[in-house]
């Protein structure tokens with residue numbers, strides 16, 4: 443799928459939102475990709491994650507396991523693993539830190555790709571990768587559906603994406619007046635002050 447086709451999936455799903463959003467990183471943005479509107483439709487999720495699996499195969503070769511950060515990464519991680527024919531596990535926050543729980547294991551030598559839904563600053567990806575690195579296994583790289591950093595986020599491993607976007611995001615004390623005038627909502631699951 444081309445980047446335009448991925449963007450069309452977000453548009454058609456009602457997942458491309460405009461307003462005033464507080465992102466996971468604490469940055470404020472006039473644009474939010476509500477990925478769960480994609481994931482509510484298994485057929486759409488299958489198309490998008492099938493394309494992500496193809497990109498991962500081309501980029502990293504054979505993969506044994508996908509590891510994703512909860513909550514947003516769980517469904518695309520699982521569906522991408524279906525396309526790759528491999529296992530899918532996820533890390534989730536315990537005392538604020540991503541951990542592998544629920545009896546999930548990463549075997550020695552397993553070829554792993556980290557799968558995220560959206561990358562903005564890369565903070566969640568870096569935290570997920572830190573959790574993966576506490577286990578044996580070979581981390582080949584990372585993949586996401588949309589890279590809102592337009593390729594700028596450094597997560598310490600190669601990152602591939604189906605769509606790169608250049609979307610504005612501002613620190614809370616540097617909001618443009620038209621954004622500051624709108625009430626802010628915080629759609630994600632990370633607890634941040636303010």
Ligand SMILES: O=P(O)(O)OC[C@H]1O[C@H](OP(=O)(O)OP(=O)(O)O)[C@H](O)[C@@H]1O
Pocket residue numbers: 465466467511512513514515558559560561562563564565566567629630631632
């Ligand atoms: O690159 P970053 O600046 O970290 O932003 C992207 C992250 O933000 C969202 O997760 P969020 O923490 O909002 O929670 P969710 O996965 O439960 O939606 C999204 O799922 C990514 O994990």
Ligand SMILES: O=C(O)c1cc(=O)[nH]c(=O)[nH]1
Pocket residue numbers: 464465466467473474475476477514560561562563590630
């Ligand atoms: O940076 C984020 O938190 C973020 C941005 C976005 O567009 N969608 C999302 O789910 N999270």
Ligand SMILES: [Mg+2]
Pocket residue numbers: 511512513514515566
């Ligand atoms: Mg997330």
